[in-house]
Amino acid sequence: MVLASGSPRRHALLARIGVVPVSILPPEIDESPLRQELPRQLAGRLSQAKARTVMAAEPAALVLAADTVVGVGRRILPKAETEAQARECLALLSGRRHRVYTGVALGLPDGRLLTRVVESIVTFQRLSPAQLEAYVASGEWRGKAGGYTIQESAEAFVRFLSGSYSNVVGLPLHETAQLLRGVGWLRP
Structure with a gap:
């Protein structure tokens, strides 16, 4: 199996269910949303594009790809790369409900592509300016969809979660x- 993701979180999550990829091959794709694309659609499309890219390079392999997108309504939040983006995401999420979508694509050696998009609903408490700035200073948000990572200190902001934590x-x-x-591929 080839994991089409450079995310250490995905690698660690797979280990929790006894899956150890033979190799990790993060694909280079354009992750920009298409015009009028909704968060759920983007997660599905990107996971499939990642899987197809790696399937072309490793045609005999079982390829697992995923992509996570955070959405507030129809709005797609970025994978925050700057402090300004992180602040903007956190200010938007403060005191609000949002949805987290992860597209999962499994490419088979025969060329088939099996896909799922999973949705979880998360509500953040209202963040004080001090909480927001402390989180931005932590740097945990860097490169994370929606500007936060739930398995770190941002978990303390979560008032409600419906769906899959993973x-x-x-x-x-x-x-x-x-x-x-x-x-x-995996035993029952």
Whole structure:
């Protein structure tokens, strides 16, 4: 199996269900949303594009790819790369409900591509300016969808979560295991 992701979180999550990829091959793709694309659609499209890219390079391999997108309504939040982006994301999420979508794609050596998009709902408490600035100073947000990572200190901001916690971390384990079991790669 090849993991089409450079995310250490996804690699660690897979280990929790006994899956150790033979190799890790993060694909280089354009992750920009298409015009009028919704968060759920983007997560699905990007996971499939990542899988297809690695399938072309490793045609005999089982390829697992995923992409996580945070959305507030129809709005897609970026993977924060600057402090300004992180502040903007956190200010938007403060005291609000948002959705986290992870697209999972499993490419098979016969060319088939099995996909799922998993949705979790998360509500943040209202963040004080001091909380927001302390989180930005932590740097935990860097490169993370929506400008936060739930498995670190931002977990203290979560008032409500409905759905898969591992989905919010970056890989829904139940659905991933189901896909792998369905093709006989993971034992029941």
